[in-house]
Amino acid sequence: MTSIDHALSQERTYHDLCRAALARMTEGAGEQVVTGEDVSASGADAEVLGFHLRSYAKELREEPESPLFFGRLDLADGQSHYIGRRRITEHPADPPLVVDWRAPVSRAFYQASARDPQGVLVRRRFGWAPWSKGASEDLTGMEDERLTDLGDECLTGIADERPAAGGQGGGVPEGGILAAEIERPRVGPMRDIAATIQPEQDDLVRSPLTASVCVQGAPGTGKTAVGLHRAAYLLYTYPQRLTRAGLLILGPNRAFLSYVSEVLPALGEGGIRQSTVDDEIARHPVRAHDGPAAAAVKHDPRMAAVLHRALYGRVAEPDEAVEVPDGSYRWRIPLGELRRIVEEVRAEAPPYAVGRERVRTRAVRALQLRAERRGGPPGNEWLRRMGRSRAIGAFVDAVWPKVRPEEIVAEVLTDPRDPLLTADERRAVRWAKPPRSWRSARWSAADLVLIDEVAGLIERPESYGHVVVDEAQDLSPMQCRAIARRVAFGSVTVLGDLAQGTTPWAARDWSSLLAHLGRETAAVVPLTTGFRVPAVIVELANRLLGALDVDVPPGRSLRADGELAVREVREVTTATVEAVRAALTREGSVGVIADAGRVPELLAALDAAGVRAVGVAEGSGGGEADGPGEASGPGEAREGAGTGEVPRVSVLPATLAKGLEYDHVIAVEPAEIAAAEDRGLHRLYVVLTRAVSRLDVLHRLPLPAEMTPG
Numbered sequence: 001m002t003s004i005d006h007a008l009s010q011e012r013t014y015h016d017l018c019r020a021a022l023a024r025m026t027e028g029a030g031e032q033v034v035t036g037e038d039v040s041a042s043g044a045d046a047e048v049l050g051f052h053l054r055s056y057a058k059e060l061r062e063e064p065e066s067p068l069f070f071g072r073l074d075l076a077d078g079q080s081h082y083i084g085r086r087r088i089t090e091h092p093a094d095p096p097l098v099v100d101w102r103a104p105v106s107r108a109f110y111q112a113s114a115r116d117p118q119g120v121l122v123r124r125r126f127g128w129a130p131w132s133k134g135a136s137e138d139l140t141g142m143e144d145e146r147l148t149d150l151g152d153e154c155l156t157g158i159a160d161e162r163p164a165a166g167g168q169g170g171g172v173p174e175g176g177i178l179a180a181e182i183e184r185p186r187v188g189p190m191r192d193i194a195a196t197i198q199p200e201q202d203d204l205v206r207s208p209l210t211a212s213v214c215v216q217g218a219p220g221t222g223k224t225a226v227g228l229h230r231a232a233y234l235l236y237t238y239p240q241r242l243t244r245a246g247l248l249i250l251g252p253n254r255a256f257l258s259y260v261s262e263v264l265p266a267l268g269e270g271g272i273r274q275s276t277v278d279d280e281i282a283r284h285p286v287r288a289h290d291g292p293a294a295a296a297v298k299h300d301p302r303m304a305a306v307l308h309r310a311l312y313g314r315v316a317e318p319d320e321a322v323e324v325p326d327g328s329y330r331w332r333i334p335l336g337e338l339r340r341i342v343e344e345v346r347a348e349a350p351p352y353a354v355g356r357e358r359v360r361t362r363a364v365r366a367l368q369l370r371a372e373r374r375g376g377p378p379g380n381e382w383l384r385r386m387g388r389s390r391a392i393g394a395f396v397d398a399v400w401p402k403v404r405p406e407e408i409v410a411e412v413l414t415d416p417r418d419p420l421l422t423a424d425e426r427r428a429v430r431w432a433k434p435p436r437s438w439r440s441a442r443w444s445a446a447d448l449v450l451i452d453e454v455a456g457l458i459e460r461p462e463s464y465g466h467v468v469v470d471e472a473q474d475l476s477p478m479q480c481r482a483i484a485r486r487v488a489f490g491s492v493t494v495l496g497d498l499a500q501g502t503t504p505w506a507a508r509d510w511s512s513l514l515a516h517l518g519r520e521t522a523a524v525v526p527l528t529t530g531f532r533v534p535a536v537i538v539e540l541a542n543r544l545l546g547a548l549d550v551d552v553p554p555g556r557s558l559r560a561d562g563e564l565a566v567r568e569v570r571e572v573t574t575a576t577v578e579a580v581r582a583a584l585t586r587e588g589s590v591g592v593i594a595d596a597g598r599v600p601e602l603l604a605a606l607d608a609a610g611v612r613a614v615g616v617a618e619g620s621g622g623g624e625a626d627g628p629g630e631a632s633g634p635g636e637a638r639e640g641a642g643t644g645e646v647p648r649v650s651v652l653p654a655t656l657a658k659g660l661e662y663d664h665v666i667a668v669e670p671a672e673i674a675a676a677e678d679r680g681l682h683r684l685y686v687v688l689t690r691a692v693s694r695l696d697v698l699h700r701l702p703l704p705a706e707m708t709p710g
């Protein structure tokens with residue numbers, strides 16, 4: 001037996017030990033649920049403790065089956081730590097068999113280097129065979145890096161009887177195991193990257209809860225991965241604060257959310273809210289569609305001032321004194337004093353609903369002062385009676401009326417008159433046929449953003465402790481404000497790429513977007529190394545950058561593998577079917593991406609040719625896409641798509657490609673994608689950067705000039 005075989009065998013034995021300990025932890029957690037409820041001091045305690053223990057037991061039971069550790073650190077102080085996705089112990093008081101990757105001691109696994117060993121002698125990485133549920137662990141290899149000269153003889157090797165997962169990598173400095181991980185064919189939803197987080201990513205993942213950060217990164221640099229791992233890190237490191245205040249993940253559409261939905265559960269953090277901005281603010285179904293001119297005005301930040309003015313236009317100056325009967329007596333508040341009360345409350349600028357109550361309270365206080373002067377302090381019952389009196393009620397309704405956000409938005413859209421908007425802009429947003437009342441209004445997606453703005457002026461929504469915003473470059477100023485309201489006292493992680501901005505209001509620089517999010521001072525941190533797209537494909541996509549009018553550095557790939565074929569064909573539908581057939585002879589997922597108008601015909605052609613494919617549909621409220629329908633991400637089969645097994649081929653409109661990835665992408669007729677919208681070249685840039693291994697570009701029409709070299 002060679003020394004590597006011997007070491008592998010020892011590590012397998014250790015893994016078996018951990019597996020057995022985890023089984024005991026799961027069993028023990030189940031028992032604790034029963035005893036925990038019995039030993040609690042009160043019913044309420046029992047409920048809280050019971051809930052906590054049940055959640056923990058459920059989490060352990062539902063732990064996705066995966067290797068229990070992926071790394072080991074041998075430290076200069078003689079200690080060794082195995083690093084995995086969750087802490088495993090024989091007994092809670094014993095030193096752990098496996099340390100959680102988020103624990104402070106694990107940091108060196110990601111950050112230590114020969115130049116800065118951070119007390120590490122040897123860092124060991126484990127390679128495992130591709131994992132499938134129910135399969136037993138299969139340790140295929142390991143690599144040691146000696147970071148300090150004091151280290152023992154180091155081992156590097158792949159167990160010779162089994163190939164390493166995904167093969168050997170080229171151009172990846174970290175060596176075989178990292179290369180194998182990033183080149184592993186994609187099947188199903190996005191995976192976690194806990195085993196291979198890179199130092200620049202780790203810095204972002206572990207920045208403190210109070211720090212708001214903005215990550216600008218080229219396609220495939222791991223922004224989404226970083227955002228999700230940061231969420232998991234924060235939940236682990238600040239459990240109390242975040243359990244109380246909550247953490248929210250915002251993505252561009254439901255297809256994307258479905259694609260990333262399994263990362264957090266795999267990291268042991270289920271139950272985190274993952275949503276879109278549109279879904280977060282949806283008080284009504286979307287039943288109308290705005291033209292580009294109306295949408296542009298409604299998403300403009302000036303609308304915040306327009307709505308503010310419209311709401312506070314309801315506040316009126318008192319025009320007569322108030323007289324309140326009290327038995328045989330009448331209290332009187334003179335007009336001047338009432339005017340002062342309203343003016344003062346306005347100047348304090350509380351939320352509108354609070355202002356209304358403040359006006360009422362101060363009017364009652366004015367009565368109280370008079371009553372005290374006359375006969376000593378009145379009791380609470382008297383104060384309540386005065387507050388509820390018809391005269392005070394009528395006064396408050398007249399000067400600070402109760403109002404619904406929908407009424408204000410309906411008023412503005414029925415008769416827009418604010419001088420902040422130009423005549424053309426007012427015409428663009430004016431309802432052609434105003435509804436009889438706001439109750440019967442058909443709202444557009446942008447109207448819901450306006451309603452949310454007014455709702456936020458009336459009553460502040462509860463603040464999350466942290467919000468992760470993905471694909472943030474596409475947010476409008478008004479959407480940013482909706483997010484800012486929901487994280488007034490927390491922090492944000494903003495992830496995006498200015499080059500991938502495709503909405504009419506997409507940001508051209510981060511500073512204005514951060515200002516709308518109320519986070520002007522957040523640091524903008526670049527991520528530059530691409531893990532998804534092979535260099536040969538990045539080079540093609542980079543040709544478009546010059547035409548995108550944004551100041552971002554060209555993408556740079558860690559991957560020297562990958563294949564690119566750009567082919568002019570006689571007929572794209574037939575050529576697509578052939579390309580899909582050829583792609584299916586290789587491993588991994590296949591994504592056919594085309595202009596939305598072409599998708600039905602491509603799906604029909606694949607169906608006629610007997611190729612099983614799933615159509616990725618527009619999600620209702622899906623980012624820029626208006627309209628109903630459920631979304632499905634890569635790896636999620638829709639009804640009718642087949643039985644049980646998930647088809648490997650997805651066909652999707654270019655508008656839904658953002659954030660997704662496929663091993664093999666077939667981009668159909670780039671000229672159509674580029675011509676379909678104002679920011680069509682940005683869209684094409686997104687489409688070309690979805691491929692993990694292979695990209696086929698099929699075209700009959702001439703390629704957009706920007707795609708050709710020179």
Ligand SMILES: Nc1ncnc2c1ncn2[C@@H]1O[C@H](COP(=O)(O)OP(=O)(O)OP(=O)(O)O)[C@@H](O)[C@H]1O
Binds near residue numbers: 201500532659661
């Ligand atoms: N450190 C890493 N180790 C292994 N794989 C990684 C690493 N970082 C990123 N990846 C992989 O690279 C791919 C791209 O990551 P991700 O989707 O997070 O990038 P992105 O910057 O959000 O891309 P885009 O802007 O194109 O949506 C994913 O498959 C991810 O798992």
